[in-house]
Structures are given as structure tokens and as C-alpha cells.
Amino acid sequence: METIIGKVKNYVFHNEENSYSIARITNESDEIITIVGYFPIVSEDIMYEFTGSWVKHNSYGDQFKIESFKKCEEQSASGLISYLSSSFFHGIGPKTAEKIVNHFGNDAIRIILSDKKVLKEVGLTAIRIEKFHQQLIENQTNEHILVALYGYNLSGKLAMKLLGKYQMLTLEKLEENPYRLIDDIEGIGFIKADEIASKLSIPKDDLRRIKAAIIYAMQYIAYQNGDVYLTKEQVENYAASVLGDGLDLSTAIDHLIEEKRIIIEEDRFYLSLSYFTEISLAEKVIELSESSAVIYDMNYLKTLLDAVEIQKNMQYTQVQKEAILKALSSPISIITGGPGTGKTTIIDGLLEVYRIYNKLNYKNPLIYEKIALMAPTGRAAKRMKELLDMDAKTIHRHLGYSYDGLFTYDENHLMPQDLIIIDEASMIDLFLAKKLFSAIKPGAQVIIVGDVDQLPSVGPGQVLADLIDSKVITTVRLKEIHRQAKDSKIISLARAVNDQDLSSEDLNSDQDVYLYRANADKIKEVIIKQVQGALNEGYSMIDDIQILAPMYKGDLGIDNFNKILQEEFNKNRSVSIKYGDKTYYVGDKVIQLVNDPERLIMNGDIGIVKDIKVNSQDEQYMVVTFDDNDVMYDKSDLDELNLAYAISIHKSQGSEYKIVMIPMVRSYMHMLKKELIYTAITRAKRFLILLGDMNLLVYAANHISEKRQTTLALRLNHTIDNEFESEDPLEELSPYDFM
Secondary structure (H helix, E strand, C coil): CCEEEEEEEEEEEEEECCCCEECCCCCCCCCCCEEEHHHHCCCCCCEEEEEEEEECCCCCCCEEEEEEEEEECCHHHHHHHHHCCCCCCCCCHHHHHHHHHHHCCCCCCHHHHHHHHHHHHHHHHHHHHHHHHHHHHHHHHHHHHHHHHHHHCCHHHHHHHHHHHHHHHHHHHHCCCHHHHHHHHHCCCCCHHHHHHCCCCCCCCCHHHHHHHHHHHHHHHHHHHHHCCEEEEHHHCCCCCHCCCCCCHHHHHHHHHCCCCCCEEEEEEEHHHHHHHHHHHHHHHHHHHHHHCCCCCCHHHHHHHHHHHCCCCCCCHHHHHHHHHHHCCCEEEEEECCCCCCHHHHHHHHHHHHHCCCCCCCCCCCHHHCCEEEHHHHHHHHHHHHHHHCCCCHHHHHHHHCCCCCCCCCEEEEEECCCCECCCHHCCCCHHHHHHHHCCCCCCEEEEEEECCCCCCCCCHHHHHHHHHHCCCCEEEEECCCHCCCCCCCCHHHHHHHCCCCHHHHHHHHHCEEEEEEHHHHHHHHHHHHHHHHHHHCCCCCCCCEEECCCCCCCCHHHHHHHHHHHHHHCCCCCCEEEEEEEEEEEEEEECCCEHHCCCCCCCCCCEEEEEEEEECEEEEEEEEEEEEEEEEHHHHHHHHEEEEEEEEHHCCCCCCEEEEEEEEEHHHHHCCCCHHHHHHCCCEEEEEEEEHHHHHHHHHCCHHHHHHCCCCHCCCCCCCCCCCCCCCCCEEEEEEEE
């Protein structure tokens, strides 16, 4: 870290929300230096000491990135006069300021803060003294607070968040209980709070620390493993891994139970949010399943189905007909099956029967007040729209999710549609499911579609599996591979993996599946060759080709693949924008990592960098095209993006690609499970290319993921009684942005 001293000459850019600023300062040698970082508007007449490091901007050259700043103890008389007569202090003009400095000297601020009554000596009235003194305190306090926060190793961005939240009480709140920051400040978790606590000399056995660690451990495991509850032994073991051995957890656990932050039911430990969310979801599903759906004339439905079969030149199997009729005659139903089993065919036929029966016109926009088609991700919704030729949106869009985390539709304002079809339901976690089902009106028909054998949601729960296991919802399980899919080696390989029935015949290349046996050190070379071959055949890197891997780090991790593929296939180096350890160029393939409803982009959307420009404040920004939507990203927004030449298998759910390439290497072994590989294989539409050690494919097929610890199915079939009444769980979560 270096330190430079100077006065702010002018602000080039200042973000009012997070105080990210670009300013020019004049140092002691009268040189002009550009500084960047998170800092508030400060006086342009006061000397400041800025601590940080030099960075090189592609367009603007050397800049000083500040981590902290403070007012210099020594100030010139002229600077002090300008400061006291600035807009920070209303009612103090240049003459009064000069009088104050002449009377008290360069130490005027300290003297006045020590005893405001001394201002009578320069002729200020009692009212002006009080007002000036208060403004001086606030100004000095904010700078003092920021300096103190930097001392806790908080970044400028986090420091400004704290100051914005707690104002004058910031240090008092932090020192009273640094662990409260975990709940109050986005971006501060247990590790950072514990670091602050250590600087405050809070003992390792402090009750607040132990309580925070227990909650942190339970939350971490909920998202690591997808569990809704833990056993007592798991809670103690995970908490001990955070805290270290030898600490008594019982008192902290008792306190958390008393505060209802942890709920114990039989021998299961729940975070209260998970507990009440699961209860609420179960109650809503039961309510919908017991509500009076529209009574259909079954004979007429069958007649219509026969007519639709002829109209679409289809020959539905008995199971497909059964699925359509059951779905239309049930308040809530599930259709589950793997690729090639005809899920889309069923929904397409079902929609046509429903339209004719209810005399609806697909060309009339009002139809979407009757029917809602939805999926968890933007790409899944887009695929649904393409296959069914009807508008489909993400669940978040249908619920009216806004940038402030609130929803237009909820339990108090229900969605108007009579028929709701939810695709790719295996991806829906407990919290989103609760949000969705709470917003569905009684009497609406709900049809849930998905492949229960795919990966479960990234967030806690296994909602689709639990709904099926409860046996309280009409479920049709599709098993037969249909004529048009029977010749697909991709589908037969996927089924063999899912059935744990891989034979030597399955490990041979054949038409649409290519297996390249190669050592790990050759994988990158083979992938580059295969991608180049696909590009030569006219396939698109953005739309058609996708590398899938289970982990981000390591030589054959997602991050390194992205770096290599970017270097190899995007030669456009005319302009770039750097964020962290990543550099983006025009033409790069990128993926959105979080939901951003304000800009109509969602977690998992894939786009292309269209342009990199500079705004009027001399700050770089990037334009990314998602389908037909151009989205602008300031530099501070780039944490929402990642390169997408390679993506995680979780991120690929709900999408299909013409060409999918999957490395199979031993460094992945601890993550290779049947559900993961099955999901990856089923993303391939035209060609699947597996590279590496094919024995790992057999290994993965024979290793099933541990069953998640949930109790939704038990609540649905009343196997367990709720210990507590359902209630709104603390504060409602906004939807989680997962991997």
C-alpha cells in the first residue's frame, strides 16, 4: 500500500447509492492524479491522506485506487477558511470563516469541537453556534467513522454500506455486536464479522460468536448440501469446524431455540426460515390439491383429444392420453420423465384440448390472463416458448419480482390465471416454491412438469421429488422412449446412466455420441480442436457449443477453460474491460449470475459482449446482448457476470445445446454423481462429446448423491405434525441467486 497527499480538484463521477467515485486530486507537487474507489463527497479545500495502490487503466492510464483516506492533521489557513465556508456548513461565509481561523488558528476545528461556546468569541449567535457545531460534528463524525471502519479492514464499498445503514451510530452498533452485521449488511458473513470481533478483542467463547457460528454453519450446509434440517450431531460438528473444538455449544443452542432462530422438531434442527417456509408450502399445496377445480365432461375431453391427435398428426400412447386427461381433471398434477419420453408432446396436446374446450383464441393476448407458462430460468422459459409456440416467462417474471426483492403477486395478491404450467420443476428450491404456490389462486389448475432424476435445486429442498414421494398429488411417470427419440444414442446413454446399467457397448462412439479417451493433460488440446471443428462446420460458439464441467477451480476447472477458450477463439483485442482477475473483450460469451428484474435479465441467461465504451464521466462500461435485449454494465456491475465458454452443469439446467462437451477427469471424482452426469448428458441436443477417462462415466453412474434431509413429503401426507403454527417466516427472503 502507498500513501499520497492532496486536495480533491474535482469529481469526475460519483455514485450516490454506493459512493463509488472517480476524482482528480492535486498532490503536494501540484501534479494531477486520478483516484478511484468508494469514498464520499469531501471538501475540495482540505488536504487528505489517501492510502491505496496504483492501477493501470486501458484507456486512461495510471490511476490510484484508494482503500482508505483521512484528513491530514496539518492544514493551511487558506484551506481551512475555504473548508469552513463551503457548502458543508450553511450560514458560515468566507468572512466568518476567516474570523474563526484568525482567532483560533489551524487548530480551530479541534477547539470548537471541544467547546462550542468559544464561538461566542467571534460574535456568533447562539442559534448559529448550535447549527454550525452540529454540522461540524456530523461532518467530522462521518470521516472519523470511515477511517475507523477502514481500520477493521473493511473495503470502501462495505464501509459506505455500514455508514448508510447505521449513520451516526455505526461504530456503536459495530462495537456492540459485530455479528449483527451478518444479518444487516449484504457482503458481510461470519468470517468477516469474526475478523472484526477479533480486532475488538471479543473472546473466542463469547456467546454472540458461538450463536453466529451455529447459524452460519447451518446456512452454509443448507446451500452446500441442500438440506432443510440437520441432526444435532451435524449441527455440533459443522459449528465446531467453524469455531474449533473445545467450546460448549449447548448454551448458545438453547438461546437460539428460545429466540426461535432454530426450531427443533423431534430430533431435527431447522433454521426457522426453512421450517416455516416448508410448513407454509405444504399447507398451500394441500389447499390447492383439495380445492374444487373445474368439472370437465370427460367424454367430451376424450373426443377432443382424439380430434387433436388427428389435427397434429400424432399417435398418443395410452400413458400420454392418461397424462393429458389426468392433468386436465386434477387441481394439481405432476408429469415427470426423462428426455424422449414425450413431456413436451403431452403439454402441447393438453394446451390444445384446453383451448378448444374453453373456447380460447391463442392469437388473443387476453389468453395469458387465463394461462401461464413458466420455468425457473430464462433459457428454460425461452425453450418452452419455442417448443409450444406460446409466450412463457420465468417464475420470477410471472410473480412480478422487482429489483427491491418484492413481488407483485403473493398470498395477498394472487395471480389471475386459471391454468398454470411449470416446466423444469426439479430446479425449484423450497423458497421459490413457497413464493410461487402462495400466489396461485384457489381453483386454479397447476401442472408441474420436470425430470425428477435430474439434479435437484441449487438451493435447499428437493421440491419436485418430495411432491412425488408424498403421493398426495396425481403423478404420471413417463418411461417409454418414443419413436423419434429411440435412435438417439444421447438418450440411450442418459437412460443407461440413470438406470445404473452402463455396458461396454455404451462406452463406444456412435452417431451422435463421441467418446475421446485422453489423458488429463491432453483434454484442453482436444477440446480446442473439437470446438474449432464445430465452428468450421458453421456452428455458433454463442448459441450452439457448450463446455460443461462440475467445478470452477483447477487446471481443468471452468475458470481456466474460459480463459483458454477466450484466448483461442476471441481474437478481438482492440478494447477491453478488466474486473478482478477477468478481462472481457467485444465478442465474449458471458453468463448472468444473479437475477436483475429491472433490466429483464435472470440468473443463467447467456449473452455476448456487444461493445465496451466510455461514458461522459470517463468511466468504462460494457454492453451485453441477451437475445434482443441490450444491457449496460458499469464496471461495478461486472461481479454479476462471468465468461460462459464453459459453465457449470447446474447452470446448464433448463437449457439445451446442439453440441455439448464434457471433460471426464479424476480431479472431478469427488463431485461425479449419477444425477450430475445424467443432467449434463441430457443437455446435448445433436452431439455429445465426452473427453478423458471413460471409466469415470461408469464410476459416476454408480454413485448416487446423498438424499437431502427434507420433511416436505412427510408434511404433505401428515406423517408428522407441525410443532408450531405456520407463520410468515421472519423477513421474507428475496429469491436466492444461485451458482
